[in-house]
Amino acid sequence: MTAVLAPAPRLDELLALSAALHRHLCPRQVLGARMGLLAGRALDMAVPRTDKKLMVLAETDGCFADGLSVATGCWLGRRTLRLLDHGKVAATFVEVRSGQAVRIAPRTDLRARVRAGRADGQKRWDAYMDAYQTWSDEALFTVTPVRLTLDLAAVISVNGKRAICGGCGEEIINEREVRRDGAVLCRDCVGEGYWQPR
Structure with missing residues (x-):
């Protein structure tokens, strides 16, 4: 018998969950949720996870981490989300059994491109919200296959x-x-x- 996978969650559903946890929705939550979904595709893993086969190493906390968590199912309380505070809106996603990992970060010119393309009179915050929800993954992010320099078994x-x-x-x-x-x-x-x- 072939296992039937649940359909991938929609971005709007994940953002509603994140907003409910955070009491509002902001651009960094959107980036976190989008990164989590992209990581699932990059690692060929269904997300959000209910097991401990995915580890997320977040490089900052706050709203961004809430978006990561709702999209991946990785949480501090489940010991599948770790904060390595580098002050960057970026994260590394690790398939625990194989060690395969990808680091996903916003493109370095993303904020400038959003500001340059905003409509007359549109506030920056609204422009970020719109772009982060509608632009393609390729326009938003870099995805870099990486090798961890820390001992994943020791972290786990x-x-x-x-x-x-x-x-x-x-x-x-x-x-x-x-x-x-x-x-x-x-x-x-x-x-x-x-x-x-x-």
């Missing part, structure tokens, strides 16, 4: 692994502990913390 880790930090005593999950001179420590206790007590 093993769910349920736990350790206790020998410094502060806090629990560390998902194999994020650091082993130094025979001691098990958390990243804060080895000096990689982002906070300190007052």
Whole structure:
């Protein structure tokens, strides 16, 4: 028996979901949703996913990430979306089993082309919304096959692994502990913390 695939979601349906989560719709949500759909085609994977066969490495957070999530089914809470904050509206999409990956980013001249082509009196925001929803993928994005330079297995880790930090005593999950001179420590206790007590 041949499996029947559900039809791919329509962009307007995904944008409605993203807008409901974010309480409004904005251009970056549209870019995220469009990228997620394009990644599915580039990797020959149905999206959004309900399994963990797709990993998304987002290069910024905010509205863009919401668009990525609704289109791909990858979420922080499912451990299939990771933020590598480079301050770029771009993402790398990885087929987890094969390691095949593509990085998708807006074309470097996209914003300038949208502004140059807007109708007289049209606000920039409206021009971005219109263009990002109607222009072709080729006009919007670059798709680059890439090889990851990070260890995907280490990023994914093993769910349920736990350790206790020998410094502060806090629990560390998902194999994020650091082993130094025979001691098990958390990243804060080895000096990689982002906070300190007052």
